[in-house]
Amino acid sequence: MSQSNHINPAFRADGWVLLIFLLLLAFGWISVCGASHSFGEMNFFSFDSRAGKQLLWIGCSLGLGMIILMFDDHYFDMLADLFYWVMMLVLFVTPFIAHDIKGSKSWISLGPVSLQPAEFAKCATALMVAKLLNQNGFTLNVRRNLIRAAGFVLLPLALIVLQKETGSALVYFAFFLMFYREGMPGAILFVAVAAVLYFVVGIGYGETLLPGTTGSVGEYVVMSLIWIFTYGMLRIYCPRQPEHARRVLLFGLVLNFLPWGVSALLFPFDISWVQIGGMALLIAYLGTQWLGQRVRTFLLISIFSIGSVGFLYASDYALNNVLKDYQRTRIKVLLGVEEDRDASYNVNQSKIAIGSGGLRGKGFMNGTQTKLDYVPEQDTDFIFCTVGEEEGFLGASAVLLLFLALILRLVVLAERQPTTFGRVFGYSVLSILLFHVFINIGMVTGLAPVIGIPLPFFSYGGSSLWGFTLLLFIFLRIDAGRKRR
16 A cells, blocks of 8 residues: 555645635635725624624634545545435425525524525535436436436425525536536537527517517517527538428528518518418428438427427516516616616626726725625625725736636546546536636626625625535545545
């Protein structure tokens, strides 16, 4: 047995990740101090202050990380099932025992401490999915396996939605980035991107009239995109039968432009009805090709076309009849459909705070926007605006570079894992981190909807900090034992 096997696993953990982790914790605590303190209050180490409480949680997270590094890494694989199902049970009972906080029932009170189980369920899900994909012969190219893996991700997502915690639920879509790395067909990722495009265009321009018609720009453009995507898939997946793609292209050009000209020159009407009729003919054409040739590709493309049309109208129905008023308003404000002072207030104040910081910032505790509490949730979901105001463009850029360095280093660590379990868990960790950073900073700067998710290692609170520490240090412990395996 080599001497390196006797080295304490805590000393085999990747030094670069640990350094970045400590730097993020330090900068995060400084940001909490700047965001939460009031004029005349300077005692940041008092446990009665939010800065003092955050320091306590940072100390606990460091202790948690050291404990995890002492574990035998085989336990993470062995206990993944137990950890996952226990967390699913906790998520299920949470709405029945949690207090209502701003319309959400996602926090469990344990004496003086409140915890959010959704933050820890991400780690349980990552371990469970890693164990599943680590099975011999398991590949995501098989539809049954992909459905099974997706089920383990969608179950906690659904349970968290029942807690009315939409932001935390959306984070679970980050796992599909890892699925793509592990062999999930690219067509699925394309469908997801197309759905986002349909939603943004369909809703964003749904109330804008198409010139010369009584229909909307959003509906017309989305129907045209569906036609273009269908033509593209026929070109790519049916290269030996190019005549089908040519027919679809010709029919699509006639269907999308001729009715528009008739409406503009003769009598205005809603040409989307013509597009729907044409789409029905297209789907019927693909169906007859499938029945005649028994080529499965035609069936799949027709299903995509049907699903695209259904998604367009289902998303419009959900927006106007399913979502709550504040959720609908946030989406419309983000897409520029309407202006609402209450919904856009947080983002506007956040952008003012970031912009007022200039190049070098106003200095520690000298931010006026945050000190006067103009920015709601300025030490939790909107803490990045404190960084921008006090540290300026240079400080905000430094924070973003730290996150970028962490994510790139995690990619290196994930790729060097000798087991599928370690690689999948590593990519799950970096996907979750990437999603949190991208969405949080995006919503603070007005580039993403305000869905209320924390900035890792920065936002005030113990659940988020401990959840990310759990994810990161379990992966560090798995990486520390890779040479032995």
